Structure formats: C-alpha cells, structure tokens
Amino acid sequence: MFTRLMLVVFALTGSLLMLAGTAQAEHETGSILAAGSPSENTQRNLRDRDGTTLTPDDQKGDKKDLKITTTIRKSVVKDKSLSIDAQNVKIITSNRVVTLRGPVESTTESMKIEKIAKHTRGVIRIDNQLEIITP
Numbered sequence: 001m002f003t004r005l006m007l008v009v010f011a012l013t014g015s016l017l018m019l020a021g022t023a024q025a026e027h028e029t030g031s032i033l034a035a036g037s038p039s040e041n042t043q044r045n046l047r048d049r050d051g052t053t054l055t056p057d058d059q060k061g062d063k064k065d066l067k068i069t070t071t072i073r074k075s076v077v078k079d080k081s082l083s084i085d086a087q088n089v090k091i092i093t094s095n096r097v098v099t100l101r102g103p104v105e106s107t108t109e110s111m112k113i114e115k116i117a118k119h120t121r122g123v124i125r126i127d128n129q130l131e132i133i134t135p
Contacts, residue, residue, distance in 0.1 A: 065093040068122050072098065075116045082109055089113060089130060096124040103133040 069091050077087050086109040089102035098117045104110050110130040117126050 062095075064122055065096065068093045068096065068098060068120055071120050072117050075120070076113055079112065079116070082112065085133070086113060091117070093123075096122055097127060098123050098125070099127040099129060101129045102131070104130050105133065107132060 072091050072093075076082060076089070076091070079087075083105045085102070086104040089100055089104065092099040092101070098120075100113055100117060104113065110128065110132060113130065114126055114128045117123055
C-alpha cells in the first residue's frame with residue numbers, strides 16, 4: 001500500500017514538473033522577437049560587446065559620478081513627455097563627463113536629455129551619442 005502511494009506521488013510530481021517546464025518554454029518562446037521587429041535591437045547590442053563603446057558597466061564607483069548619473073536618470077524618467085526609449089537611454093558618467101547612448105524618437109528628445117544633463121551640477125562635458133530612430 002505504501003509503495004503504491006509513493007508511486008502515485010512520484011507520478012503526480014513528475015507530471016507537474018513536466019507541465020511547468022512546458023509552460024516555461026512557451027513563455028520564453030513568446031518573448032523572442034522577430035527579426036526586423038521595431039523592438040528587436042540585437043545588432044545594436046552586439047556592437048557594445050567589442051569593448052570600444054562605453055556601457056553602464058564602465059561607470060566606476062566614484063560617488064560624484066554616481067550622483068550625477070542618478071540625478072540625470074531621475075530627471076529623465078520624471079519627464080513624461082519623453083518616450084519609453086528616451087527614458088531608458090544609457091547614462092554613463094566617468095570623471096564628470098556624461099555619455100548619453102541609445103535610441104530616442106526625435107531630435108527634440110535628444111536635445112531635451114542633453115539639456116537635462118548639462119544642467120546637472122558637477123557635469124564638465126556631455127558626449128551625446130543618442131540615435132534618432134523612427135517608431
């Protein structure tokens with residue numbers, strides 16, 4: 001009797017694990033973007049891997065640089081007139097020089113983000129590498 005009960009428990013557990021695995025696989029498959037999709041930016045991300053462009057990982061732990069980046073980020077996210085892409089641009093500060101990278105929807109957005117960075121205390125220079133994309 002005990003053996004039969006254990007067998008049923010194992011069978012049910014195995015079934016549940018298989019169902020969970022299938023559901024997870026379907027979830028992961030659904031999140032893969034089609035090539036050419038406006039949200040698919042694999043090529044843009046690939047160029048960051050060669051080490052010649054600044055990424056957020058390049059920002060060191062300097063407290064003044066971190067404060068500059070945080071202040072700019074808060075102001076950019078707070079500006080609801082900016083697109084989601086613009087609110088998610090990369091902001092990297094190193095030795096008080098701010099590099100802005102990523103896609104924005106217009107020249108107006110690019111200029112607005114650059115203006116926010118310029119008016120942030122402690123910033124020496126802005127390197128605006130923002131890209132205008134069409135939605």
